[in-house]
Amino acid sequence: MDEQALGARCAEILSTCLYANIATCHDSQPWNTPATAVPDASLDIYWSSWTEAVHSKNIRANPLAFLTYYDSTRARGTNNQRCLYLRCEAAVVVDTKEAEAAHTLLYPGADIRLDDFFDSGLRRFYRARPLQAWLNCLSEQQVQPDTIDMRREVPLQAIRAAR
Template sequence: MTQEILDQRAAAVIEANKYLTLGTVDAAGLPWVTPVYFTPDGHDAFYWASSPQAAHSRNLAARPDVSIAIFDSSVPIGGGSAVYFRAYAAEVPADELEQSAALFAARYPELRSYGAAELSGTADLRLYRAQPTEAWLMVRGSDPDYGTGVDSRRPVWPHD
């Protein structure tokens, strides 16, 4: 399997899905995962809006290293594709908020858009961004072209 094919498959998984699973760690070192709907900026950044009081928001404010899985849970067993990330996550800085909020809203025209004022100060929501540091594509063991009989995880975008 060429790196280009791996990268293309991973990009297709990201574009085909609206939710990512975000993994954070609390102060006691206990893991916490939560689904959030997201907007990708290619494969370099993922944006979502959450309450700063949510467990995952509090966790990443103190410990910004996170993990992410993007996958379609509605496919039959054995038919899934997934992309995994290690990332650094934080609230979007004020000087980037207007542009990032517009990018986030563009993926979901059916939803209400939030401006910078609604994502800062005393507002109920904040805009967050995860920036991946490592990424992998799950290749199914039964993949008709590249399967080996056992699911494997292959690095993607290592050349970036």
């Protein structure tokens, strides 16, 4: 598969999988959280969470995050080129305009007060900005003695172009 086709496959995953696993870490304690996480046109990924959730605290302490998107309903061994891995830098959304954009992505048509996501509000919008992306290229059943990696790196620009 060429870069354009890989980017298209990644874009397809992002448009069909609503949930991501968001892995964070603080003080050598890993944490993984499933969340509704939606990308914008530039590939920034947004979700909303309680400010005191473990992953929210972790992001405040350590901005590095790792997100995965995949279809968990597929039969075992048929997920080849169907799992997207993203190494990201995450942050709390503090800009009102960015919060409005996150709201539109996550709660289309819903009447939610943005004030609830700032200051004394109990929730925040979060953004993960991808730094690197990979697509799985083998299932565990396809691994051979000469296998070096089960993932193939995909240029972020190829994913953006396909979206």
